[in-house]
Amino acid sequence: MTKSNPGNFFEDFRPGQTIAHATPRTLTEADAALNIALTGSRYALYSADSFAQNCGLPGAPIDPLLVFHTVFGKTVPDISLNAVANLGYAEGRFLAPVYPGDTLNAVSEVLGVKQNSNGKTGVVTVRTDGFNQDGLPVLTYVRWVMVNKRDETATVEFAPPQTPSPFVPPVQLVLPMGINFSNYDFTLAGSPHTFEDYEVGEKIDHVDGMTVEEAEHQIATRLYQNTAKVHFDAFGQHNSRFGKRLIYGGVAISIARALSFNGLANAQIMLGINGGRHVNPLFAGDTLYAWSEVIAKEDLGDVGALRLRLVALKNQPSSSFYYKTEIGEYCEPVVLDFDYWAAIPKRNGTRALP
Template sequence: MSEKTSFGNFFEDFRVGQTIAHATPRTITEGDAALYTALTGTRFATTSADTFAQQLSFRRAPVDNLMAFNVVFGKTVPDISLNAVANLGYAAGRFGHRVYPGDTLTAESTVIGLKENRDGQTGIVYVRSRGVNQLGQVALEFCRWVMIRKRDAASPAPETVVPELPDAVAVGDLVVPAGIRVENYDTALAGSTDLWDDYRVGERIDHVDGMTIEESEHMMATRLYQNTARVHFNQHAEKDGRFGRRIVYGGYVISLARALSFNGLANAFTIVAINGGRHVSPAFAGDTVYAWSEVIDSLSLPGRNDLGALRLRTIATKDCRCANFPGRLADGGYDPSVLLDFDYTVLMPKKPEPPAALPGSTA
């Protein structure tokens, strides 16, 4: 048989410092954005309407941040995680230049850490991936770590290198969209009057709604991102696997959780950072996804009195309404219903400051 086809990289194929340019460039179209809406139900006004986005000084409605994230993530799969056992986590994710229909994204990853597991059958690969547009501007970057199978259990273990990654992206490192203006922000059109000032650290928001995942939808979403992982598509490959069926791509679960968060966080109009995240358990077709969010921190932005940032932790569950969610278990683990634990930072307008009193006036 021909050896021209690829079976992906195994653990021993990676080395620290290695940079991988990923195929294939992807021009984002209006059709991609419409299909993303159809598959997630996202309703955030800035990515839904050119007119709303232009009032904030975007040139038109940008594509959803998580669509751009998933497109770039999908590029990395054939080279990084085609032979993965599990995607273990995310950190140090930042969104830079916004992505618009017509932009072309390319992706590359650098290996920043390696650690063979005790079983000698697998190892953890740490990578920093970035997506850039046709002008070479960074649209997003993020780190993730993946458990990957070894081709040969007898191959020697590499030197262990575990990178130090921040718990959260620092406020000073957040990229606020250039020229953004919110004095004309319309809360009625956005869908909520709750602004940055209305949220409190420790507050929990039940997003109420649920969305059932259909087999055709999760596979279509994953194909939209050109993610080639067999666990999401090939029932022949998965029928004898650990779960015996195809697994829903975790990025689709992230997108659903973000879409559901509109009910309670409608004015979180853009994501600026992915601080961390974990796919706690797999989702399957037929599961109904619910979500709730906790405000971890309320952040002031340097030089801005019109915008603030909220650091959020969104939990997605399956077949468990969040009003009934039992929370973390006594041993600190997760309830079996938890699919996703996602830590990210959003921007939100502040309430307008009252006009300054005129000289000589009384309060």
């Protein structure tokens, strides 16, 4: 009897099934530093204890996307080890900040299963919750993933999930406890622009590009303990259908978010993930560019929130704002369409601008 775990196939999932994922992960300052090395992120709140303390926090928290990728990585051996593709995200909320020394665990609930017409694969929808060492929820999100069947003749009960909300309602956004921008230092943050300076419909070219190398994306994916074969095994029986390693979509998200610093340096705190799609594959040697669109603005009191569409393109500068064709299909260079909420200081909630 084999002792290795082949992972779940499509027919192994049942609606209502709860899966507690293995390998809790304690995040440290070393993880935060390595994450910066792999993404180039420059958001001051996650880079300097002194800056975070001036904003009312005990120290620099862990970048929310590193939290997301770590929780996501816990789920891969059980949810998507045998996946064809990760199709999208929705209803994501960051519920509490994570600090160096905190330990993350993850639990998922299967919301729906729907076999594809080819009879070889199906779509599984799950809600994953991440918790710290005290059992406090720090993250929740829904994702749907296309998974191979082990046995094409297996019968699977049809159970489609409810359609996810198109965006997280602002009333459900959770600001980090203690956050206070009254002493916010715009010079150290890298930009003078506040909530009031952004307009709905505005598009921002983030100008810079970053080439993703083979070693970098594999180190990043290992950092998250994501074991999906398509990111590592180019030659095995479960290799990518492209015949080479596929870069984990979370790497594209984090690099695109890091690039968005140039134009959105003060939109520091990711509060929610409204939706996200990995549109086209990304491979080692491709260069990522990014642009953002302000979809909506919300006054949260002392803090503002921007709803942002972050679009990442490969090997295509973002100044053209490539997105979709006239018939609604994504343009070929687009690799990521990511919709999220971010908190940003308001002019009347901070000290006078220099």
